[in-house]
Amino acid sequence: MQELSLNILDITMNGVAAGADTIFITVKEEFPARRIIIKDNGCGLPEETIEQLRDPFFTTRTTRKVGMGVPLFEMQAEMTGGNLQITSVEAPAEGHGTTFEALLYMQSINFVPLGDMVSTMITLLQGSPNVDFIFTHKTQGGTVHLDMREVRETLGDVPVNEPDILMWLRSYLEEQYSETTLEGERL
Secondary structure, eight states, rough: SSSSHHHHHHHHHHHHHHEEEEEEEEEEEEETEEEEEEEEEESOOOOHHHHHHTTTTOOOOSSEEEEEEHOOOOOOOHHOOOOOEEEEOOTTTOOOEEEEEEEETTTSSSSOOOOOOHHHHHHHHHTHHHHHHHHEEEEEEHHHHEHHHHHHHHHTTTHHHHHHHHHHHHHHHHHHHHTTTTTTEOO
């Protein structure tokens, strides 16, 4: 994948498929590194499955025989000198769910751009309107934040995947990004 936002979309959709109703997506610009954390409260994974996730020829999906999302994400992190850590607690244990934490070093020639996080978030909201996504992107120039729990409280019974609501959410995120810079560049 040429943009990390696509990896984030793929990993997050795995959390949706695991039954998560709350997913935290955090991007931290901690120069010289970028940290990406995706944490869900889905059913969790057994220890042996966590190791299998790193194998591109392993997938739990029945629609295809390969699962490239996690191996590509890990490869992108490692190519910059970083890493990918995966932790999981199986349900019904308290605190169940899975966490992916990637560390990528920005000064590496292999560093992949973050990409279009606004479109990634809108895609997630449109496809999984009942999931509470909490998105935070912290930079040296400010923070972009969207907490769907707060949005739902404001909207009441209006579905978040209504076209007008999605357009408003897109504008809301774009406005925050226009005010947020990293080393003089728009993200």
